[in-house]
Amino acid sequence: MFDNLKEKLGSFRKDAEAAAEENVEEVDDEEELEDEDSEVAEETTAPEPSDAPAATAESTGDAPSAREDDHEPADAPETRETATASDETAVATSESALENESQGEDASTETVDDTPAVASETPAADTVDEASEPTHEESDVDEETPESEAIEDDDIEVGETEDAAGASVADGTEDDDTADADEDNGTGFGAKARSLVKGKFVIEEDDLEGPLQELELALLSSDVEMNVAQEILDNIREELIGETRTFTTSTGAVVEEALHDAIYDVISVGQFDFEERLAAEDAPVTIIFTGVNGVGKTTSIAKLSQYLEERGYSSVMANGDTYRAGANEQIQEHADALDTKLISHEQGGDPAAVLYDAVEYAEANDIDVVLGDTAGRLHTDEGLMDQLEKIGRVVDPDMTLFVDEAVAGQDAVNRAREFDEAAEIDGAILTKADADSNGGAAISIAHVTGKPILFLGVGQGYDDIERFDPDEMIDRLLEDDV
Numbered sequence: 001m002f003d004n005l006k007e008k009l010g011s012f013r014k015d016a017e018a019a020a021e022e023n024v025e026e027v028d029d030e031e032e033l034e035d036e037d038s039e040v041a042e043e044t045t046a047p048e049p050s051d052a053p054a055a056t057a058e059s060t061g062d063a064p065s066a067r068e069d070d071h072e073p074a075d076a077p078e079t080r081e082t083a084t085a086s087d088e089t090a091v092a093t094s095e096s097a098l099e100n101e102s103q104g105e106d107a108s109t110e111t112v113d114d115t116p117a118v119a120s121e122t123p124a125a126d127t128v129d130e131a132s133e134p135t136h137e138e139s140d141v142d143e144e145t146p147e148s149e150a151i152e153d154d155d156i157e158v159g160e161t162e163d164a165a166g167a168s169v170a171d172g173t174e175d176d177d178t179a180d181a182d183e184d185n186g187t188g189f190g191a192k193a194r195s196l197v198k199g200k201f202v203i204e205e206d207d208l209e210g211p212l213q214e215l216e217l218a219l220l221s222s223d224v225e226m227n228v229a230q231e232i233l234d235n236i237r238e239e240l241i242g243e244t245r246t247f248t249t250s251t252g253a254v255v256e257e258a259l260h261d262a263i264y265d266v267i268s269v270g271q272f273d274f275e276e277r278l279a280a281e282d283a284p285v286t287i288i289f290t291g292v293n294g295v296g297k298t299t300s301i302a303k304l305s306q307y308l309e310e311r312g313y314s315s316v317m318a319n320g321d322t323y324r325a326g327a328n329e330q331i332q333e334h335a336d337a338l339d340t341k342l343i344s345h346e347q348g349g350d351p352a353a354v355l356y357d358a359v360e361y362a363e364a365n366d367i368d369v370v371l372g373d374t375a376g377r378l379h380t381d382e383g384l385m386d387q388l389e390k391i392g393r394v395v396d397p398d399m400t401l402f403v404d405e406a407v408a409g410q411d412a413v414n415r416a417r418e419f420d421e422a423a424e425i426d427g428a429i430l431t432k433a434d435a436d437s438n439g440g441a442a443i444s445i446a447h448v449t450g451k452p453i454l455f456l457g458v459g460q461g462y463d464d465i466e467r468f469d470p471d472e473m474i475d476r477l478l479e480d481d482v
């Protein structure tokens with residue numbers, strides 16, 4: 001489910017993490033974290049005795065982690081000081097030189113190139129040269145660069161950071177190979193994330209520009225609605241750019257949190273607890289299902305009937321689709337399979353009358369919920385929309401749920417908006433999520449309509465319905481498969 005989108009978000013995380021790590025300064029402990037925060041503005045003054053990895057952090061994506069435990073003051077002078085403070089310009093120039101150099105390349109490439117440049121404390125021109133001659137750097141700063149890069153080895157074996165780092169110091173010349181090996185092994189941001197411990201960074205807008213552009217394209221090509229994609233990007237910018245960020249785990253965790261929050265903001269719009277709402281209403285609670293043909297309304301009603309039964313709510317089905325031949329038989333099959341009562345009229349009858357009868361039946365038999373099917377329709381179909389309006393007047397439903405299929409992507413998003421405008425909906429059910437690798441509709445519908453997605457249909461069986469939980473959805477999208 002949503003595999004394409006997941007993959008694309010993964011790419012962004014890698015790129016953004018690399019951008020973050022270019023700017024990481026590692027710190028010793030919590031206090032230092034706080035202290036250093038306040039020092040950020042005045043970095044040109046006192047030398048910071050610890051790890052110095054501004055230089056190394058600038059250098060490799062993973063640098064700071066390796067530095068974690070060997071804060072040798074001796075390293076300091078040529079690192080943080082120079083790199084972040086008085087020699088800010090060197091960093092800036094080296095970065096811009098690198099940018100020039102690596103225009104069009106992704107951030108992870110830049111980070112590797114960055115290593116010697118910063119560690120060398122040399123002017124931009126030199127750093128560029130040195131970037132292409134890593135061995136020069138290694139001989140100069142052999143206690144730093146190789147070690148910091150050695151973390152790439154560590155990525156492979158999370159939890160053995162110190163040992164691995166120690167071992168890597170000895171064979172620090174393998175950095176390029178190991179970096180490649182990492183990629184080959186697909187160790188990715190998850191492993192890397194766990195290898196870092198504490199640090200801080202400031203990401204400038206330029207650092208993220210490339211990754212964000214990529215992300216925008218990725219979201220749009222995953223059928224995320226344009227404004228929703230924009231909102232996600234804005235949220236990420238707000239989360240990541242500009243401020244000094246401290247972290248106690250890794251840049252990966254910071255990026256993940258930013259992405260989580262950015263997406264959460266758009267997909268959690270209007271969420272309410274479906275069962276609490278049911279419990280709060282007087283029985284019978286009448287729920288009407290609308291949407292276009294064939295998206296899974298009837299199947300969703302059957303699934304919900306079972307879902308409710310499992311939670312102690314009785315239900316009756318009502319076939320308000322008096323329009324389509326065979327509709328009665330189709331829903332009757334579900335009712336029989338689930339041993340649930342169905343109220344239906346002859347084809348061509350008045351749907352509002354069917355639903356009225358179902359409500360009466362529920363009242364007379366202490367049934368908790370009426371699940372009312374309706375004919376598939378387009379919001380532009382005036383006759384059918386009038387029908388829906390009449391149902392509204394006659395039975396005054398407690399909820400109107402819009403059903404559409406996740407695989408319809410942008411179309412589903414547009415229809416959700418149009419249905420909501422034509423006949424206000426309370427929420428949505430997104431079916432066939434099991435067959436959707438893009439996830440755009442799932443990401444967009446709540447933000448576009450202001451109404452939540454309440455359920456996902458995830459298969460053809462009666463059990464194949466899930467409560468839509470924004471947190472779970474994001475965890476699923478951001479989980480590491482590696």
Ligand SMILES: Nc1nc2c(ncn2[C@@H]2O[C@H](COP(=O)(O)OP(=O)(O)OP(=O)(O)O)[C@@H](O)[C@H]2O)c(=O)[nH]1
Nearest residue numbers: 293294295296297298299376431432457458459460
């Ligand atoms: N894979 C998958 N198939 C589903 C899901 N929900 C429904 N379907 C299938 O989609 C097809 C159409 O489902 P229906 O419930 O008949 O759709 P409908 O919206 O009631 O159709 P009309 O009555 O014609 O308006 C059926 O074959 C269902 O089994 C789902 O979540 N996943």
